Amino acid sequence: MSATVLIVDDEDMARNFVGEALKDAGYETIEAGCLADAQKAIDASEADVILLDVMLPDGSGLSLLDRIALENPSPPVILITAYGEVDTAVEAMKKGAIDFLQKPVDLKRLLQAVDRAKELISMRRELDLLRHPAANQIEMIVGETPAILRIMREAQRAAQASASVMITGETGTGKEVLAQAIRQMGPRADRPFIPINCAALPDTMIESELFGHEAGSFTGATKRKPGLIEVADGGILFLDEISSTKQEVQVKLLRVLEDHAFRRVGGVNEISVDIQILAASNRNLPAMMKEGKFREDLFYRLKVVDLHLPPLRERKSDIPALVGSFIRQINIRTGALITGITPRAIDALKSQYWPGNIRELRHVIERAMLFCDDEVIDIGHLPPEFQETQA
Numbered sequence: 001m002s003a004t005v006l007i008v009d010d011e012d013m014a015r016n017f018v019g020e021a022l023k024d025a026g027y028e029t030i031e032a033g034c035l036a037d038a039q040k041a042i043d044a045s046e047a048d049v050i051l052l053d054v055m056l057p058d059g060s061g062l063s064l065l066d067r068i069a070l071e072n073p074s075p076p077v078i079l080i081t082a083y084g085e086v087d088t089a090v091e092a093m094k095k096g097a098i099d100f101l102q103k104p105v106d107l108k109r110l111l112q113a114v115d116r117a118k119e120l121i122s123m124r125r126e127l128d129l130l131r132h133p134a135a136n137q138i139e140m141i142v143g144e145t146p147a148i149l150r151i152m153r154e155a156q157r158a159a160q161a162s163a164s165v166m167i168t169g170e171t172g173t174g175k176e177v178l179a180q181a182i183r184q185m186g187p188r189a190d191r192p193f194i195p196i197n198c199a200a201l202p203d204t205m206i207e208s209e210l211f212g213h214e215a216g217s218f219t220g221a222t223k224r225k226p227g228l229i230e231v232a233d234g235g236i237l238f239l240d241e242i243s244s245t246k247q248e249v250q251v252k253l254l255r256v257l258e259d260h261a262f263r264r265v266g267g268v269n270e271i272s273v274d275i276q277i278l279a280a281s282n283r284n285l286p287a288m289m290k291e292g293k294f295r296e297d298l299f300y301r302l303k304v305v306d307l308h309l310p311p312l313r314e315r316k317s318d319i320p321a322l323v324g325s326f327i328r329q330i331n332i333r334t335g336a337l338i339t340g341i342t343p344r345a346i347d348a349l350k351s352q353y354w355p356g357n358i359r360e361l362r363h364v365i366e367r368a369m370l371f372c373d374d375e376v377i378d379i380g381h382l383p384p385e386f387q388e389t390q391a
């Protein structure tokens, strides 16, 4: 998402200096030298973020804050004050400014403040998707850090080509969500999508679940049963936690990938299938291969496209957008009417390590919404350990 920053300052030099830095960082900029011009840009909804100087020829920047607050959505404002004007800064924050910087402006701080404002906007955009019902159909991949954008591009190609995909990442990073997204993006969207959690089934069961069996092939197999691979014919088989499969099953899966054929347990006939295989694992497969626990040939055959989802702590700038999308989803599901979350609470969320990744973040937001009697989630609605980090 690109954002347009409105720079309100009466000094040309100051505007140029800040404007160049923002353009270098990938922002679009527009400039205003007085309150009246700033108001015009705001009325035309040209500004996503506003950098506001206080002393302007036609009045105080603070007077603009009240008017900005009336806008819907109201663009986040970062106030620029002269050195030592702490009272002004405090008043501005009360009136809804999200941050303030003192002159002379430190560019690094400035970019941090603008980046943060941009994250707030992406949170609001996610929340506002409510107005576009079509967007609610599938659980969408939220996020725009470079790693996620690259994953989405590659996922799209894999989907269109029906290629095998290996999805790795820690628990809760969204492997299953990504598998579903690949399904939605490809020609098999309305074909079967058959998930099987290899870690949840005993080895013997996995084999007969996947490949099916003939009557009498083992004790208790009284009837012929088709395997999930047959059920998935024409569609997608999602092998979740594939590292839990034993070698025999791995060999058979390799055959399915190479020859598009397999035999039922106890069967003699070859059965041909056309399936796309998506596999996922939160274990370190290369390490397992070294220990001889996972077959290299299968690994290389599976990872025609190899998608590694980064842990949440490596994509913290996606947290506001994720939170926005969770609030929206939970509002719909529970009838809650939460309209947002304070920048303070966002900062507290961003300061965490998140071992449970996106799933854990979702749970924290669910809990916060349960405890929140206001319209806006604040730091007090987060679990106690989130409040300590702010001390």
Ligand SMILES: Nc1ncnc2c1ncn2[C@@H]1O[C@H](COP(=O)(O)OP(=O)(O)OP(=O)(O)O)[C@@H](O)[C@H]1O
Pocket: 140, 141, 142, 143, 169, 170, 171, 172, 173, 174, 175, 176, 177, 178, 281, 282, 322, 325, 358, 359, 362
């Ligand atoms: N990109 C995303 N955008 C929005 N929500 C997401 C995203 N990724 C994951 N989630 C949320 O996080 C939850 C966990 O995701 P998912 O079940 O896909 O994780 P996983 O990587 O398969 O975890 P595990 O290894 O524990 O099976 C999902 O139910 C969803 O709510």
Ligand SMILES: [Mg+2]
Pocket: 175, 176, 240
């Ligand atoms: Mg999973």
